[in-house]
Amino acid sequence: MSNIPFSGARLWASLMEMARIGATPKGGCNRQTLTPLDAEGRALLARWGREIGLSLTTDRLGNMALLRPGRDPSRKPVAIGSHLDTQPTGGKFDGVLGVLAGLEVMRALHESGTETEAPILLINWTNEEGARFSPPMMGSGAAMGAFTEQQVLDTTDPDGVRFGAALEAIGWKGEGDPAALRDLEAYFELHIEQGPILEREGLDLGVVTHALAQQWFDVVVTGEESHAGGAMSHRKDALVAASILVQALESIAHEAGGDGRATVGRIAVEPSSRNVVPSVARFSVDLRHGDEAALDGMAAALRERAVAVAAARGVSVEVKPFWAFPQTPFDPALAERLRQAARARSISFRDMPTGIGHDAVYVARQVPTVMIFSPCHGGISHNEAESITPQWAEAGLLVLADAVVATAGIVRA
Known part of the structure; x- marks a missing residue:
């Protein structure tokens, strides 16, 4: 593909220009879905x-x-x-x-x-x-049949704003059928790793x-509210009980071994008063594993x-239960096409799984799909400090481009 001028410099300039939309003081981006800044992007x-x-x-x-x-x-x-x-408080990449x-x-x-x-x-x-409207990956999930359109449109954010209303408000509700996006020959997604492995091993990219x-x-612990000045011995403190479970989750992940991961990302208490023992504690639990039987074991342990x-x-x-999806394999033939492209350009790589949900995971249910990972510094993501190098971006671009063009086929004179 040496005659096609894929430009890492032009890609980097575009990334920096897009990053100005919703730029944060600490160098990241706040361009949440269905906001005016999303519309601007x-x-x-x-x-x-x-x-x-392009049409x-x-x-x-x-x-x-x-x-x-x-x-x-x-x-x-x-x-x-x-x-x-x-x-x-997201990053640029x-x-x-x-x-x-x-x-x-x-x-x-186009240029060539x-x-x-x-x-x-x-x-x-x-x-x-999924920061504003949860769960994540709604657009791809509905397009691939994991959700209905109405489920997505009726979802509300923490302020009670309906997804459908927010979409109309920013002027980006179209007329097309989301299911039309199932009618693809192949799907490729380049993404930062959001982990430390590639940087640590000195590799240019990962074939996912x-x-x-x-x-x-969603876990709800219900106890009994009482005065903070009351005796400790008679309390039914929902937050203390919840904290014991939160701590147990770390042990559950370690006991599962391998790719076991457990995270609590949200917690809230009621009545949320300084001098009242909490009667209710609610928290989210995110369990992940590369082995579905082991994942079921983690859920049973919880x-x-x-x-x-x-x-x-x-x-x-x-x-x-709030949401789930199974272990999802990506297309072996497309993965091999990525490997061939990397070898041809002397770009170092390794095979690896993703422990993170991406649109590609839903698309893979209906379409031959593969992902590429680019390294990121320290594995930091979902953070304003998220950072990659122009060289890492270019390596991902070149392998993506070669594999996509090989799949689509070049017209020969």
Whole structure:
């Protein structure tokens, strides 16, 4: 592909320009989904697409699809995708790298006048992060049949704002059917690793072979509120009981071994008064593992510990399933195409799983899919300090581009 001018410098400049939308004082981005800043980022991507002749369609959930036609209209599109939305204190690269690397592939093909056999499609998925509307990956999940459109549209944020209303308010609700995005020949996603392995091993990228299984829960501990000046011996403190369970989760992950991971990301108490013993504590649980039987064992261990804590502390504990998806393999043939592209350019790599949910995990349910990981400094992500190098971005771009073009096919004179 040496005659196609894929430009790491142009990709980097685009990343920095997009990062100005929602820029935070600490150098990150706050461009949460379905906010005016999200709309501004979408408009910039749409403008860049128009400048190179891409046709844009937007579906009823706001998923953006920018198409570059191929010579053979009977071929399904080869897609590249990720997301532009961020966490409230997010970085410049999570998701955005994949979208703008896809844009750079399109720009280079346009600049060189290269025609592909199959169309190439660039996708910006709505609400990958799940920071404002939960669960995450709603746009890709609904497109691939994991949620209904109505479920997504009726979801509300912590302030009670409905997803559908927020989408209409920013002007990005389209007319297209999200399910049309299942009709793809292949799907590629470039993403930062969000972990330390590639940097630690001095590698340029990772070929992602599969995604770990996940199970999420909401846990509600109910005790009895009482005055903070009352005796310790008679308390039914919901927060103390919850804290015992939170600490137990770390042990559950270690006991599961391998890829076992357990996280509590949210906790709230009622009545939330300084001098009242909490009567209710609610917290989220995120369990992950590369072995589904081991993951089921972690969930069972959580329930067992909940029963024991309830009995010991005189409280009730409810463990409610919230969301889950199974271990998901990515397409072996596409993974091998990435390996071949990396070897051809002398780019170092390793195979690896992802323990993190991505749009690609849902897309893989319907479409041959693969992911590429680029290193990030210290494995830091979902953080304003998130950082990569231009060289890492370029390595990911080149392998992505070569594999996408090889899949779509170049028209030969």
